[in-house]
Amino acid sequence: MIFSVRFMVGCLLGLCCLPQALAAQQDLSLIRQTAETYARQQTAHLPGQVTVTLGAIEPVQFAPCAKLQAFLPLGAKLWGNSTVGVRCAAGAEWSLYVPVTVRVQGPVVVAARPLASGKLLAAEDLALQTAELTQLPSGVVSDANDAVGKTLSVGVSAGHALRQDMLRAPLVIRQGQAVKLIAQGQGFKVSSEGRALANAAAGQTVQVKTQNGQTVSGVARADGSVEVQY
Structure with a gap:
């Protein structure tokens, strides 16, 4: 009988403490919100239409944090598939990395027709298309004025995106x-x-x-x- 009473008291105490234990965990939705806000702020200057998508956060149990701080890991770049870090800056010591995908739809200058190496480019040689910039090599030309009057260093087929390293000033x-x-x-x-x-x-x-x-x-x-x- 004494054992049963002690067992019941223990269970009741455990149930009373359960909400406190649950409340003592960091809300993962706040971590996600912090990472998303940071990613959107850091990509606001990018040309074209920017889309930021966060991946799933692994279910973890962290101590509650009084101040969350987002950061970009060393060597990371918010372009294509990337990562945003979130650390606790006050109240606890932990950090978490959130997967982020950044897509940018923007203008790209392409060859309007097949162009030979050494071709002096005119406006009619070029066309403007919208493309997913994060899927293209770096240095693509987005303004036709940056290509007109320059010479192609390599031949390109119709529809091929032009890069700065393909162009030579006259x-x-x-x-x-x-x-x-x-x-x-x-x-x-x-x-x-x-x-x-x-x-x-x-x-x-x-x-x-x-x-x-x-x-x-x-x-x-x-x-x-x-x-x-x-």
Whole structure:
């Protein structure tokens, strides 16, 4: 009889403590909400239509946290399949990693028809399509103005997405060409003649041999001259 009474008292005490034990666990929905808010904030600047989807969180029992803090794990990038970390910054010590998928629908410049290597691109050579950017190689061109007037370094088929590394700016200086050298510094500006030792597009550095035999480096200008800063 004494055993039965003790057993019943123990059960009643256990039932009374059960809600407290359950309440002492971290709400996983708050972890999920913290991770999602962080992911959306960090991807708000991306071009195009961004979709953020969170994966399932493994059922775990964590001590309640007074302050949740989301972070991006070292080496991670919110692009395609990724991960957002959530740690407890006050009240307990734990962290959890939440799977996140980021999709971005945006404009991509593609070849309107088959284009050969060395082709100087015009507006009619290009078309604009909407694509899933996270599934494409990095450096795809999204604005046709960034491609018009440049030369293709490789041949592409119709519908092929153009990348920045496929494009070459037109040459404004060719090797062996006589060029105008403009040397300038604080309080002076001098012009002379020289001969280019390499090809160069506008903005590129090129070496020039001066009339007295010296070799100097300068920046090619769009007008074919070379600017040397001192």
